[in-house]
Amino acid sequence: MTTFGKICGFCGRYSVPILLKSKGTPEQRFLRIPFVNQRYISTSQCAKGIYEPEDLPPPSAPAHDLLNIRMRGYDFAVIENHMSYVTKLASSLGADFIKKWATPAESKRVTTFKPQSTLVEHEYDMVMYERNVQIGGVTISMLGLLLDTLNTTLPEGVTLTIKQHEPIDEEVRYIPDYELNALKAQLDELGGPVRTKK
Template identity: 40%
Template sequence: MLFQVCRRLATARGTRLFSNGGSMYEPDYLEKLRPKYPVYNALNFTIKGYDYPILENYQKFMYNVADTMDLDTVDCWAQPPRKFNVQRFKPASAIIESEYKLTVYERNVQITSLQAPLYPMFVRILQAALPEGVTLTVSEHTPDVEDARFVPDRDLLELKQKLDEMGGSRERK
């Protein structure tokens, strides 16, 4: 009986009871500090295409839309272009009919603290204005993406390897 009275008072005052019978007081103002909606930490909006000027203009458009919607655009970057050699063969033969050299360009826009209700609106705006031949993908930001951003300096890596082979660096005291 006494436990039931305490439980009613606790729930009326904002205290949450745990399943083990204990309780912990949480003030009401802590609930007001929580965001109303779930928030995405960091999302990468990646666009790829064959036409460099169109891709650059679309990245600028993405940035302007995010700025208009008051989204936190943390970073924008470009990946090195990838080159492909595509061959078309004559039917039922190994003779090359035509050969194409394609270059795929990639741009990224990173947005943090994106509220869940704004995400679908932002993506729909981007999809509605997506140019022909450009693909849009959205992914979470991971350490692998961060590592792929930077091109390793081969000369520096070779010098470090030679230094290690010679016995490592000497520290002067």
């Protein structure tokens, strides 16, 4: 079968003459088959291009609120290195606001006992380190890529938590001053601070 054709400049139809290998006269063997019209996005066929309104704002993806990325682990060097990696990754993915801080370490004593007895076999002092990175201005499309990358590159022994920022997260950063709190409690028991007028 031999095919050749052309596009009509007026109606946009593509017509193909097909040479049929059947019996008949030469006039009957050449058929002109019009194909379906081309489809257009707009309702009318625009020969000069697609109409675009001039007053439309450029498309933009919505940005997510402030997110806290919390990393916890027992190895100080790994946590510090991973915090710097998360900071660089977030800035390369377009985060506008990046803030990082360290939370005070938690110390725990782990004791193992000898089998079938209450005698202490070993004692370990474990220190849990925590680092936080707060990011903001990450678009929704980049957030999925950020989460997948963080999940893939998470070091062994590190726990990663991502959540929206809350005011309680800010209070955990600071070590309480127990002496100052005790003095404030004593002052409240005595009737509060005395204010003199000048």
